[in-house]
Amino acid sequence: xxxxxxxxxxxxxxxxxxxxxxxxxxxxxxxxxxxxxxxxxxxxxxxxxxxxxxxxxxxxxxxxxxxxxxxxxxxxxxxxxxxxxxxxxxxxxxxxxxxxxxxxxxxxxxxxxxxxxxxxxxxxxxxxxxxxxxxxxxxxxxxxxxxxxxxxxxxxxxxxxxxxxxxxxxxxxxxxxxxxxxxxxxxxxxxxxxxxxxxxxxxxxx
Ligand SMILES: CC(C)(COP(=O)(O)OP(=O)(O)OC[C@H]1O[C@@H](n2cnc3c(N)ncnc32)[C@H](O)[C@@H]1O)[C@@H](O)C(=O)NCCC(=O)NCCS
Ligand SMILES: Nc1ncnc2c1ncn2[C@@H]1O[C@H](COP(=O)(O)OP(=O)(O)OP(=O)(O)O)[C@@H](O)[C@H]1O
Numbered sequence: 001x002x003x004x005x006x007x008x009x010x011x012x013x014x015x016x017x018x019x020x021x022x023x024x025x026x027x028x029x030x031x032x033x034x035x036x037x038x039x040x041x042x043x044x045x046x047x048x049x050x051x052x053x054x055x056x057x058x059x060x061x062x063x064x065x066x067x068x069x070x071x072x073x074x075x076x077x078x079x080x081x082x083x084x085x086x087x088x089x090x091x092x093x094x095x096x097x098x099x100x101x102x103x104x105x106x107x108x109x110x111x112x113x114x115x116x117x118x119x120x121x122x123x124x125x126x127x128x129x130x131x132x133x134x135x136x137x138x139x140x141x142x143x144x145x146x147x148x149x150x151x152x153x154x155x156x157x158x159x160x161x162x163x164x165x166x167x168x169x170x171x172x173x174x175x176x177x178x179x180x181x182x183x184x185x186x187x188x189x190x191x192x193x194x195x196x197x198x199x200x201x202x203x204x205x206x
Contacts (some may be wrong), residue, residue: 007118008133011144026105031115034094
């Protein structure tokens with residue numbers, strides 16, 4: 001099925017845009033959600049993480065202590081890469097399965113893969129088109145800090161582990177400008193949706 005990759009840095013507005021695509025009946029597969037699934041208790045990845053980082057990255061109930069692991073990996077690029085090498089292939093498998101369900105579960109003729117690391121992780125090979133949610137980095141930092149209650153320094157470290165704004169925009173086929181209101185973002189999504197319906201039918205007749 002024709003698939004669009006929806007990307008943007010932390011707090012850029014991917015989830016807000018995704019919600020509007022879902023409103024149009026689109027199957028939106030969320031890479032962050034897949035990332036949480038692969039480290040659920042009982043999954044081999046969680047055992048490997050606990051062996052590598054120690055029991056301090058586990059909560060008393062056996063779940064991953066996400067805040068503890070976040071601190072470890074965004075303070076140390078080598079540890080982040082170790083975690084990515086373990087989880088990214090598993091995340092990709094989850095995504096492929098979820099995308100394959102689109103025609104049976106959703107009415108829209110195309111699917112969306114929402115992923116903060118679409119380009120960095122090579123997940124862009126799974127999509128036919130890239131849509132970037134773009135905004136100035138300072139606004140991104142403010143919105144992400146406010147939403148997560150995280151200190152801006154930690155958000156800055158996460159942003160530093162992601163592709164710079166200009167590089168990401170250079171890879172985009174479409175750009176959603178999220179420097180204005182949510183209503184304006186939704187209006188842009190509505191226009192893109194109409195375009196993607198046309199592109200999906202052209203893709204199917206190839
Ligand atoms: C480090 C972890 C445990 C922190 O969990 P936490 O609940 O605090 O954050 P969450 O998973 O919701 O991610 C929040 C945001 O951080 C950013 N982010 C997450 N992982 C990464 C990474 N490896 N590199 C750059 N940015 C990242 C993304 O913008 C994401 O939307 C978690 O992010 C993780 O397991 N990351 C490794 C897997 C991964 O790369 N996921 C990104 C989607 S493919
Ligand atoms: N146009 C906007 N105006 C004001 N606030 C916005 C706008 N777009 C998004 N937000 C808010 O900014 C925050 C980040 O948006 P959102 O959660 O959609 O980003 P995201 O890209 O999905 O982030 P992440 O990758 O971290 O999950 C949220 O609190 C959201 O409500």
